[in-house]
Amino acid sequence: MSDDPLVVAPKVLLHDHLDGGLRPQTIIELADEIGYTDLPSTEAEALGWWFRDSADSGSLPRYLETFDQTLAVMQTKEGLFRVASECAQDLAKDGVVYAESRYAPEQHLRQGLTLEDVVEVVNAGFRDGEARAAEAGRPIRVTALLTAMRHAANSREIAELAVRYRDDGVAGFDIAGAEAGYPPTRHLDAFEFLRRANAHFTIHAGEAFGLPSIWEAIQWCGADRLGHGVRIVDDITIEGLPFATWLEAHRDNARALAEVDLDGVQLGRLAAYVRDCRIPLEMCPTSNLQTGAALSISLHPITLLKRLLFRVTLNTDNRLMSHTSASREATLLAEQAEWTVADLRWVTINAMKSAFIPFDQRLGIINDIIKPGYVPLLPETS
Ligand SMILES: O=c1[nH]cnc2c1ncn2[C@H]1C[C@H](O)[C@@H](CO)O1
Numbered sequence: 001m002s003d004d005p006l007v008v009a010p011k012v013l014l015h016d017h018l019d020g021g022l023r024p025q026t027i028i029e030l031a032d033e034i035g036y037t038d039l040p041s042t043e044a045e046a047l048g049w050w051f052r053d054s055a056d057s058g059s060l061p062r063y064l065e066t067f068d069q070t071l072a073v074m075q076t077k078e079g080l081f082r083v084a085s086e087c088a089q090d091l092a093k094d095g096v097v098y099a100e101s102r103y104a105p106e107q108h109l110r111q112g113l114t115l116e117d118v119v120e121v122v123n124a125g126f127r128d129g130e131a132r133a134a135e136a137g138r139p140i141r142v143t144a145l146l147t148a149m150r151h152a153a154n155s156r157e158i159a160e161l162a163v164r165y166r167d168d169g170v171a172g173f174d175i176a177g178a179e180a181g182y183p184p185t186r187h188l189d190a191f192e193f194l195r196r197a198n199a200h201f202t203i204h205a206g207e208a209f210g211l212p213s214i215w216e217a218i219q220w221c222g223a224d225r226l227g228h229g230v231r232i233v234d235d236i237t238i239e240g241l242p243f244a245t246w247l248e249a250h251r252d253n254a255r256a257l258a259e260v261d262l263d264g265v266q267l268g269r270l271a272a273y274v275r276d277c278r279i280p281l282e283m284c285p286t287s288n289l290q291t292g293a294a295l296s297i298s299l300h301p302i303t304l305l306k307r308l309l310f311r312v313t314l315n316t317d318n319r320l321m322s323h324t325s326a327s328r329e330a331t332l333l334a335e336q337a338e339w340t341v342a343d344l345r346w347v348t349i350n351a352m353k354s355a356f357i358p359f360d361q362r363l364g365i366i367n368d369i370i371k372p373g374y375v376p377l378l379p380e381t382s
């Protein structure tokens with residue numbers, strides 16, 4: 001185990017895609033087992049770079065094309081079990097103590113598995129990974145979020161699946177995929193069903209598309225959390241200028257967001273609603289650089305939103321495509337945006353408060369694991 005404090009520090013991930021976090025070597029071995037021959041490389045390091053470089057396109061649709069390669073090896077029980085187990089182990093090794101891992105069951109049916117088979121074998125993989133992580137002295141709990149793809153038409157069926165498995169490892173529901181042209185209200189039926197069932201869901205919104213998508217996700221669909229939500233800054237002005245205009249004028253100053261005077265910052269009605277209602281933002285800085293939703297780590301809106309005390313959480317999105325991890329996201333912010341260990345503790349507790357598991361369990365993880373875990377790193381908080 002690393003002695004880097006940002007690895008040792010307990011962390012929580014609410015936004016991590018199972019099919020975006022495979023080990024390159026595992027992809028190669030699974031491809032070999034099933035006779036899949038279309039991988040761009042059969043050498044692990046080169047394959048890892050291929051994912052990073054291909055996802056670095058500045059466009060969400062092109063970023064998403066790289067998932068064809070991971071999904072190809074996630075069509076059998078063996079493949080899904082191994083990927084889920086390794087996901088839990090890799091997160092635990094990086095200091096993650098609680099994670100909600102999401103995937104779209106409908107994307108794993110090409111070789112005859114049923115939706116139920118997929119959910120059950122992924123759950124079994126998570127249990128296996130948790131057991132191995134505990135044996136290695138790094139306990140973790142992993143729950144699943146079931147995603148429906150926003151361009152498809154079966155979100156209601158996936159929402160029903162999430163409710164059916166809510167007492168068996170599934171904590172909630174999500175929609176993902178290309179955002180422009182696919183507003184969340186297309187899936188209103190699924191969201192209304194979930195609300196009637198007292199179930200939880202998050203929606204990818206405000207990533208490739210702006211405020212209308214966030215507004216629909218919250219005010220029409222009733223999302224508990226926002227996946228990314230980074231474009232909420234479009235509803236913020238600084239010194240009387242729209243955020244984007246102000247940032248453009250300050251883009252040569254890497255400290256601009258860390259030091260801007262908050263007295264000059266004004267929230268519009270939607271941004272104020274999101275902050276007032278403590279709606280969690282599942283922010284993923286590196287992923288946003290790759291899809292063009294942010295300029296740089298130092299000027300990523302997360303630093304302003306943290307200073308304004310939005311309910312910010314820090315996430316990985318796709319560890320493989322973004323060549324990242326929970327501790328790497330924290331390290332980048334520490335090195336390039338003046339984040340401290342106290343900031344990391346704050347977003348970690350924010351995330352745990354915002355998880356979809358029951359309140360008493362969230363509180364238990366905060367009080368028994370997260371807070372004590374920061375004491376050696378931040379003695380003044382003990
Ligand atoms: O950042 C994202 N935005 C929208 N969709 C995404 C993102 N990352 C992954 N996905 C898609 C591709 C995966 O196949 C799917 C389910 O995990 O979710």
Ligand SMILES: [Zn+2]
Pocket residue numbers: 015017176204227317
């Ligand atoms: Zn995502």
